[in-house]
Amino acid sequence: MFGIKYIILLAVILLSLLAFGLVWYTTETYQQLVFDDHRQSIQNLLKYRTSEISQTLIKKQVKLASRMQSDEGFHQALATGDLESLNAHLKQRLSQSVSSTENVHLKSILLRNADASLMAAAYEDDANSYNGCPVIIDQIREGNEQSRQKAKITLCTLNNNLMSEVVVQTGTQESAAYIHIIAYLGDELISIGDEINLPITIMGNRGLKLYQSPSWLEVNQSKNNSTPVLYTLYGDDNVPGLVISSIFDERLLRNQVDSVYFNIIIVAGTATFSTLLLVLLLLFYSFRPIDKVRESLGEVSNDRFVPINVESLRNELRDFALAYNAIILVLEDASLKHEVAERDLRSERDFISKTLDSITDAVLVVNSDRILKLVNPAAENMLGERELDLKGYAFDNIVTFFSNRSLSHIVSWEKLLINPQQLVKLYYQGKDSVKELEMMASPMLDLDREDVGYVLIFKDITEDRMLRRKINYESRHDKLTSLLNRKAFETKFDDMIAESYQSSYQHVLVTINIDHFKVINQSCGNDAGDLLLKQVAKILSQNVRKSDLLSRLGPDEFGLILAYAELSVAADTVNDILANICKTGFNWEDVEYPVTASAALISFSDIEDDFSEVFSRLNSGAMLAKQNGGNQYYLIGDDDIKVQEHQSNLSWVAKINTGFVDKRFELYAQPIVPVDGEKDKLFYEILIRYQDEDGVLIQPVEFLGAAERFNLIEKIDRWVISEAIHWIVKNPELKDKVQLSINISEASIMSSSFHRFLFQILQTDLVDASNFCFEATESSFVKDVEKSVEFIKKLKSLGAKFSLDDFGSGLSSLTHLQQFPLDYLKIDGVYVENILKYDYSTVFVSSITRVGHSMGIKVIAESVESIEIQNKLSESGIDYLQGSIIANPAPLEEIDFNQRY
Structure with a gap:
């Protein structure tokens, strides 16, 4: 059975042979691709050079036509219609073209009139005359005037050759003609063979050989080693014109390919042999560990x-x-x-x-007899002795601890160990100062659970305690004045309230505000402001008792709690403080500044309100004191109406601001109708309402006072005007029917920025100022009559109207009536409401109506609440009526403008 080493070797040999076979096959394919690519390259080269030569020939023909155009004799003959002279010129040009440097072989030069008919001609061979391709003649006849002025070019097949034909317009507009030049393209293509360095043959469309390179036969003798490449050139009439053939000797290319082929085979064979050799080496080194196993087994026996x-x-x-x-x-x-x-x-x-050395806490180990056995470096520093000098001595004979900072009560050893594993606070007299320590004793037990000693750990918390006390102080005190801060003051207030629940003690809470502090802070700088605050804090500290609480509550605001004090006594104290502040003044850089303060006092014991609510009433009281001139205090009583009104105004500030965001404001309108029934435009006064969170509509009398007091009235005026204009733009069908009367406050009339806003918006493209009438009370103009008059004139110049509201409520009404260029005036509603009761009201209404009419001003009576008042007013000559008897105010979006009143 073969080993794994031989199996791997056999697999590698088979893979190498397979790879070599793939290389062999790929090389054969590569040879064929090389020859195909070479043929395609020659064909592309023939195509490219044929196109270039054709374009060059056309340029020569156009150039020849241009020279003929510049010939005075030719033009004169053309203008006079001298055909004989024209034929002579054409023949001369035909003969010159052959002998010129451009050496263009021309077939014909023709001259055609405007309808492409032949006027004159010159032929290379009169017997074989050629008058041009029908394609180009049709282009002349079918083209418009503009296209005829452009040169026309075409290639056409003629008698086994391809002709390049160019037609160029010449002559004047009255004697327009066309120069038609025809040249042999085949003759121009002969140079391709020299350019591509290959023999070529040019054949006509009928198989007639037009040209053949001298070397063609030499290359073509061995047909096995030569390959022809053909390119057919078509005329514009889609008839094959010329066939250009090229031939190349394959032997040189084949030798190059065979050389590459041989190199690839050599490289592939070398790579295969190297791979086999590498595998043999890898197998040899891979199986060396088997020998190591055998050697190791031999070492075991030794x-x-x-x-x-x-x-x-x-x-x-x-x-x-x-x-x-x-x-x-x-x-x-x-x-x-x-x-x-x-x-x-x-x-x-x-x-x-190392652990003991790195611990920053002092660690001491004592045995059951209290003898020191181990002391770490931190303990050495705490005790001021080296470990060598401490070991072996009884711990309680070396160190004494105390239970208080004054070091008057010694803590015994037994007391230290009475509660092991618990922190014990101790004091120790160090070399330089008393140290505050935390100690914990951990007993050491042997295998029988018997005590064999203690590990004592001491942590020096002196700096930590000092830092905590400092942080605690800074968290409760103002950094600049060292008085209590607001949070600590509130806590003290809550504590005193809680105490009062048990004992009903009476205290007085005071707030003191520096008058015009911002003036000094901004004009003299922050350093001066800080110094003034310190000075006032010092005066406060000097004028109160130690039991009283002082605090800095805000940038220029101080708080004071007079504990266990009657309100009258507290008032005297506050009066002294205000007097001392005023008397002391403030000196900065040798300049004396007067300083006063305003204060508010409120008595409290077991009140249920929290600090923020009480302090809100105090702030209102202080503001009332400031409004009364400052340098005084305000005593806040139970259910103080002035304070409640001020707080209500303050609450309206937030409501107004959020009202814009939450879209709580809504426009209402009330009609103003003419007494005589004639209506140029529907006349409406725009009113405003506020809808609270419960959906209740609030009348403007509830919030406009607060808006004026806290500088929000101009913002409301801008909103009303913007919304009214938006409504007009949104309802273009009412643009020519409606006039809206909008109230403007005194603040807006005196505001230059409001003027810019109003004039700019009235001059926009979508707005017609004649749709608007603006009205204001006569008191609004008192501050600056000249500025008010200029404002009204500017409005009227834009097309708007102006009305004087509540006329008769002031003391100088007639004077104002003469000064202002008015369109309308509204009689104060008091006179209208009393016209049935008092004769003077009737006389006043009638008189004002006559005065207004004498000045060209129309008079409006508002607050018309009954038919009787309406009839009485009609007798007085009033022009317009407005009131509930006509119609109550209604949402602007819901008004039916088709209704007649």
């Missing part, structure tokens, strides 16, 4: 237990070697156990020693 390397062994030999190695390992194991145990002991001892 009592040498050398294991066999099984990395290269396979199958049964590997199993046998593994069993052999297992026996050796068992024998060696016994002799190594002692060495291993000793090494482990030494390693463990080194590990314990």
Whole structure:
């Protein structure tokens, strides 16, 4: 039975022979591909050069036509229609072309008139005249004026040859003609043989040989060694014109291919032989481990237990070697156990020693008699002694620990060990300072579970405690003023509330705000602002009791809790603080700045509100004090209406801002109808409503005051205008029917940015300003009458209208009426509502109506709530009516503009 080595060798030989056969077959195929590729290359070369020569001939023909065009005599003869002279010119050109450097073999030169009829002609052979290919003549006749101006080119078959024909227009527009030049293409192709360095034969379409290279017969003598290559050139009439044949001697190419073939066979044979040799070497080295097994078995008889390397062994030999190695390992194991145990002991001892040395805590080991047995470096540093000087001494005779920082109470050894495995806080007098320690004692037990000593671990927590105390302080105090911060102050407040539940003690909570702090901080810088805050904090500290609590609650805000104090006493204290702040002032870089503060006080005991709610009322009180001029305090009483109103306004600030985002605002409209019934446009006043979370509609009187106070009214004005314009753009069918009256606040009238916004939006392409009337109260113009007049004029120049609202509510109404270029004025609703009760209201309405009419202003009466008032107003000459008797305000999107009032 053959061994595995011989099986592998046989398989490799078979694979090598197969590979050699594949190489042989591939080489034969390669020879055939080479010859086919060479033939194709020659054919492509013939095609390429034929195309190039054809294009060159055409260029020569076009050039000849161009020279004829530039001949004055030719043009004169053409213009006069002198056919004899034209024939002479054509013959002259025909003869010159043969003798010229271009050496073009021409068949004919023809001259055709505009309809392609023959006018004059010159032939190479008059007996064999040729007047051109019908294809090109049809192109002349069928083309338009533009296409006729372009040169026309074609190849046509004629009498066993292929003719290149070119037609070029010449003459003027009145005497247009065509020069028709016909040349032999076959004569031009003779040079191909020299260019490709191969013999060629050019045959006509009828088999007539036009040209044959001199070397053709020499190459073609051995037909077995020559291969012809043919290329047929067709005319534009799709008739075969010329057949160009080339022939090449295969012997040179075959010699080159045979050389390559021989080299491949040599390389393949060498590679096969090398592979066989390499396999033999690999088999030799692969089976060397079998010899090693035999040698190792021989060593066993000599009592040498050398294991066999099984990395290269396979199958049964590997199993046998593994069993052999297992026996050796068992024998060696016994002799190594002692060495291993000793090494482990030494390693463990080194590990314990290094571990103790690396521990930053002090570690001491004492036996049951309290004698020191081991001390690590950290313990040496703590005790200030070396281990050699400590070992062998009783621990309690060397070290004394105390239970307090003042070192007045000594802790006994028994007390230290009363609770093993638990942390004990101790104090120890070090060389430089008292150290705060944490100690834990772990008992050591022998095999009988008897105590044989203790491991004592001491951790120095002095710096940790100091850091914690520092962090705790900083977490509760303001870094700049060292007063309590807001969080700590709130905690103290909650603690005092909890205490008041038990005892009903009375306390006073105070907030103090520096007036105009931002002015100093921005004009003098942050350093000046910080110094002012420290100064105020110092004044506060000097004017309160030790039992009172001080805090910095915000950038320029301080908090104070006067513990166990009556409100009147607290008010006196706060008054003194405000007086001292004002008296002290503030000096920065030798400049004195006046400083005042505003405060608010509230008494508390067992209130149920949390700090944020109480502090919100305090903030409102402080704001009221600021609004009253500052440098004063505000006492907040139970159910304080002013504070509640201020808080309500503050709540509306958030509601207004979120209202834009949540789309809670909605446009309403109320009609303004003419008394006489004539309507140029439907007139509506645009109103605004706010819908709260419960879907309840809020009237503008509830939130516009807050919007004006907190500078949000201009934002509301912009929203109303934008939405109204968007509605008009969205309803183009109402563009010529509706006029919307929109209220503008005083803040918007005085705002230059609002002016830019309004003028820009009214001048956009989709907006017609005549759809809008803007109205404002007369009090809105008092601040800057000149600016207001300019604003109204600009609006009117764009096509908008303007109305004065609540006319009569001010003290100078007639003066304003004369100053402003108005379109409408609305009489204040108070006069309209009282027109049936008081005669002066009737007189006022009638007078204002007459005054308005005398100035060309139409008058609107609002708040018309009954038929009686409507009739009374009609008698007064009022132009327009607005009120619930006409129609209540309704959502703009729901109004029926076809309804008549």
